[in-house]
Amino acid sequence: MRHALRGVVGDAVPRRVVVESPPRRGSGDYATGAVLQAARAGGVDSRVLAQRLAESLAGRFGVGRVEVTDPGFLSVTLDGAGRSALIEALTGQDRSVPDAPAQDARHWAQVTGERYEKLLRRTEASPLFRVQYAHARTRALLRNAADLGFTAEAGAGAHPYEGPAERGLLALLADQHRIAEARDHARLARHLTTVADAWHGFHETCPPLPRGDEKPGAAHRARLALTEACGTVLAGGLSQLGVTAPAHL
Known part of the structure; x- marks a missing residue:
């Protein structure tokens, strides 16, 4: 996740990128709000940034689905592999x-x-x-x-x-x-x-x-x-x- 985020925001990556199980069991396996921190640091729209990160993650090995929810949270679902x-x-x-x-x-x-x-x-x-x-x-x-x-x-x-x-x-x-x-x-x-x-x-x-x-x-x-x-x-x-x-x- 840190590597993918760096590819989108460059040096604005937060020192600590937290990826954890979502508080409510839904469709995603993991969730992160790291985009919100990066958006604040870079002065950009968090939703736009989250969408760019989702596009970067989609298609990578092991990633089945990536969803964006307001104001910029990402939900990642792994595939079987x-x-x-x-x-x-x-x-x-x-x-x-x-x-x-x-x-x-x-x-x-x-x-x-x-x-x-x-x-x-x-x-x-x-x-x-x-x-x-x-x-x-x-x-x-x-x-x-x-x-x-x-x-x-x-x-x-x-x-x-x-x-x-x-x-x-x-x-x-x-x-x-x-x-x-x-x-x-x-x-x-x-x-x-x-x-x-x-x-x-x-x-x-x-x-x-x-x-x-x-x-x-x-x-x-x-x-x-x-x-x-x-x-x-x-x-x-x-x-x-x-x-x-x-x-x-």
Whole structure:
């Protein structure tokens, strides 16, 4: 986005260009108001500038649609190839380690202010448990898939990742880097909880493993790749909070 904006406004690019999930889930995957800052700095009409940026972004790899709304906000929707590339970028080395319940609960409580005793209980009432359990489930699904003879493959069969649960989860995963950079650990913990809850919803509506007599197909490989990316993001966030990311619970 910064590169595209520089091509339109030159040196009037703001020092900080924020691209984030839109506050209300609509048609776009990401939104930015960076044009408004650049327009003020350059003394130009923000709507005209936003339209020029939209034209610059349209047709680039991974961009499916760009919409402009008053007074100059941009809404960007990725296509299937863009979502697949994002999943590949988010997937990294597994940082799973054995859990340390007392230490984990203490660190989470220090960050969030939640009661230590509540966090020690491994129930859905504990945000810590929900996050660690989601991570453990992602790793278990990867092991189960290997037993069934298939592995994760982002975009397998040109899978578009256009279902609401898929798009919602992927947007949260992509937002992790921006939130982690802010060094606000309480906010990061809340975000990880939201990611974990979104993953559980995704798992219910878009199962990464075949069910019943179903055979593994391209959709399963593609969903498994999103599952793997989610596990990587959860592990990285937990590590930043000083909390373990167990592969088994």
